Amino acid sequence: MSVLPIHLLGSPVLREASAPVVEVTDAVRQLVDSMYETMDAAEGVGLAANQIGQAIRIAVVDAEGARIAMINPVIAEASGKAGEEEGCLSIPDVYAEVTRPERIVLEATGRDGKPYRLEADGLLARAIQHEIDHLDGILFLDRLSPLKRRLLVRKYRREHKEGESLLREVARPSGRTG
Numbered sequence: 001m002s003v004l005p006i007h008l009l010g011s012p013v014l015r016e017a018s019a020p021v022v023e024v025t026d027a028v029r030q031l032v033d034s035m036y037e038t039m040d041a042a043e044g045v046g047l048a049a050n051q052i053g054q055a056i057r058i059a060v061v062d063a064e065g066a067r068i069a070m071i072n073p074v075i076a077e078a079s080g081k082a083g084e085e086e087g088c089l090s091i092p093d094v095y096a097e098v099t100r101p102e103r104i105v106l107e108a109t110g111r112d113g114k115p116y117r118l119e120a121d122g123l124l125a126r127a128i129q130h131e132i133d134h135l136d137g138i139l140f141l142d143r144l145s146p147l148k149r150r151l152l153v154r155k156y157r158r159e160h161k162e163g164e165s166l167l168r169e170v171a172r173p174s175g176r177t178g
Contacts, residue, residue, distance in 0.1 A: 007051055013055055045127045068110070105119050
């Protein structure tokens with residue numbers, strides 16, 4: 001396992017639609033483990049493979065007591081609507097209220113290669129939807145009005161100067177080795 005660099009706004013891979021995973025292999029399981037470690041080190045609640053430079057349909061989430069790996073995830077059902085503030089590890093220090101379905105049913109394959117179905121609401125449902133958006137090349141900013149999106153992108157660009165790296169190195173929490 002290793003902590004991987006996170007791609008930032010402007011990195012082309014964040015806009016790519018991810019390819020399905022054909023088979024859950026040892027390499028896929030190792031990637032999932034590294035994604036968990038990276039998400040934890042960055043203090044996030046979710047991470048998609050695009051965010052670490054790989055356009056494949058894998059994401060991890062850790063919210064409301066559920067720690068899940070999602071391989072080839074699909075939202076099978078969605079209901080209700082709720083607006084809550086969201087942020088993103090790929091767009092540091094930018095937050096906005098995003099409206100999403102309140103309850104979902106997720107269908108995915110787990111790290112063990114077995115398909116599963118999960119009903120989720122609250123933060124867990126929101127995090128799952130946010131990460132699946134990443135796998136489709138969609139950022140939370142795309143869910144905002146054009147005006148709000150422009151303002152937030154302008155703010156981000158002011159704070160992150162042109163020419164800066166599109167990768168963010170994430171430090172492993174002190175006292176942990178991997």
